[in-house]
Amino acid sequence: MSRISLQEFQSQETKRDLHVFYAQLRSMEPLHYVEDLNFWLTTTYEDALFVLKDPRFTKDRRKISTQQHEQDPLIASIFQNMLTVDQPDHSRLRRLVSKAFTPRMIEQLRQCIQQITDELLDAVQERGSMDVITEFAYPLPITVISEMLGIPVSDRASFRTWTQAIVNQREDTRTALEAFLHYIQSLLAAKCAHPGNDLVSRLVQVRENEDQLSETELVSMVFLLIVAGHETTVNLLGNGTLALLQHPDQMNLLRADPSLLPMAVEELLRYTAPVSLSDERWASEDIPLHGKVIRKGEQVTAALISANADTQQFSDPTKLDITRQENQHLAFGKGIHYCLGAPLARLEGQIAFGTLLRRLPDLRLAIQPNQLTWNINPMLHGLTSLPVVFQTSAQVYGTQDAPA
Numbered sequence: 001m002s003r004i005s006l007q008e009f010q011s012q013e014t015k016r017d018l019h020v021f022y023a024q025l026r027s028m029e030p031l032h033y034v035e036d037l038n039f040w041l042t043t044t045y046e047d048a049l050f051v052l053k054d055p056r057f058t059k060d061r062r063k064i065s066t067q068q069h070e071q072d073p074l075i076a077s078i079f080q081n082m083l084t085v086d087q088p089d090h091s092r093l094r095r096l097v098s099k100a101f102t103p104r105m106i107e108q109l110r111q112c113i114q115q116i117t118d119e120l121l122d123a124v125q126e127r128g129s130m131d132v133i134t135e136f137a138y139p140l141p142i143t144v145i146s147e148m149l150g151i152p153v154s155d156r157a158s159f160r161t162w163t164q165a166i167v168n169q170r171e172d173t174r175t176a177l178e179a180f181l182h183y184i185q186s187l188l189a190a191k192c193a194h195p196g197n198d199l200v201s202r203l204v205q206v207r208e209n210e211d212q213l214s215e216t217e218l219v220s221m222v223f224l225l226i227v228a229g230h231e232t233t234v235n236l237l238g239n240g241t242l243a244l245l246q247h248p249d250q251m252n253l254l255r256a257d258p259s260l261l262p263m264a265v266e267e268l269l270r271y272t273a274p275v276s277l278s279d280e281r282w283a284s285e286d287i288p289l290h291g292k293v294i295r296k297g298e299q300v301t302a303a304l305i306s307a308n309a310d311t312q313q314f315s316d317p318t319k320l321d322i323t324r325q326e327n328q329h330l331a332f333g334k335g336i337h338y339c340l341g342a343p344l345a346r347l348e349g350q351i352a353f354g355t356l357l358r359r360l361p362d363l364r365l366a367i368q369p370n371q372l373t374w375n376i377n378p379m380l381h382g383l384t385s386l387p388v389v390f391q392t393s394a395q396v397y398g399t400q401d402a403p404a
Helices: 007-012 012-016 019-027 045-053 069-070 089-101 103-107 110-122 132-137 139-149 158-165 173-193 199-205 214-244 248-256 258-272 342-360 394-397
Strands: 031-035 039-042 129-133 281-283 285-290 290-293 297-300 387-389
Touching: 007 089, 007 297, 012 019, 019 069, 031 045, 039 045, 045 297, 069 158, 089 103, 089 139, 089 199, 103 342, 110 139, 110 342, 129 132, 129 139, 139 158, 139 214, 158 173, 158 214, 173 214, 199 214, 214 248, 248 258, 248 342, 258 387, 285 387, 290 394, 297 387
Parallel strands: 039 297
Antiparallel strands: 031 039, 129 387, 281 297, 285 290
C-alpha cells in the first residue's frame, strides 16, 4: 500500500509543481493512503467521479461519529450547510438557498465586479508594481461577496485574518472561528431587525411551504458563503495570473482576443487547481476499490488536480491551452454537491483576467518563480504573495502624452 505523509503535501517543492507530484502518484497506483491525516486519496478522473457521485460516500460526518459534535457545539455549528449534508437534507437546503442565490442576481453583479476591479487597478497602475494576492486577488472577491451579503465596509478587514487562521489551521484557529461565528450571529440579528436588498436578508426571509432555514443553518450557510466565496477565488486569480505569466504565448493570445476569456478561465481552473483536493467524505459501508477496501467510517478524498491532469481524460493535460475545447474539469466538483458559486467565480475570473491584461501592459514577475511561496493547506492551492511589475501610463505613452 502506498502511503503519503502530510509533510509531502505541505512542502514548497510539492506545491511549486503539483502536476509532477501527482503524475508520480498516478504512475505508482491510483489509490493511496495519507498518513497523519488518515484518509484515502484517489488520483484518477474516473475514481474522482466515483467518490464525488456515489452516495455511499457520505458528507455528513454525524452519520459516522456524533462524538465530536456532541462535545463541541462550535464545530457542529459550521457543519449544517448544503456542502456537509446528504440527501434529502442537501436538496432541501440547496433549494432554499437557490431561491436567494439566483443566476439573475449573479449576472446583475457584472457592473459591480467591473467597478471594483477597475478601482483596485486604479490604485496601483501609476506605481508600476503590485502584489497580485494582497492588492488584487484577495480584495476583489471579498469585496464582491461582502457587497452581496450586505456586510459593512468597516467589517471586511477582519475576514482575511479569520479565514487565513481557519484555512491554514494555525494555533489561533479556534479563537478566529469563535470571533467569525459571533460576527455572523450579530449580522443575522441585524438583518432580521432591518432587512435590506442583500443576500443575507433574503436568506433570512426565504420560505418554501412553511419551511425556512434554521438559525444554525443560516450561520453555517453564511460562514460557507464567505469562506468559499472568496478564498478559492483568490487562488484562481493568483494561480491563474502566475500561469499566464509563465506561458506568455497564452497570455498574449488572450490579450489579443478577449473572446477567449470564458475558455481561458475554464482552462485556468483545470490547470491551476485553486482547490487541489475535494472536501472529505466517509465510507458508509465497506467499499472495495483497486484491490483494497475502504472500510466503513474511513475518510476518502479525491485529488482534483490529479483528476484534471489524467491523460485518460485530457489530451496533453500538463499543457496550458486556453483554446481547449473538451474541458470537463472537476474544479467545482461533481454530483449533487457541485459548487453553487461556480457562476460567480467564472464571472469574477473573466472580468479580472480581462481587465488585468487590458490595463497592465508588459505584465511580468518581479521575482524568480522559485522565490514564490505557497500556503501549506493541503486542500487549497494558493500563493502567499505574487509580486509583479508593469508599465505605467507615462511609460506607455511617454511623459508628455500620458493621459490625465
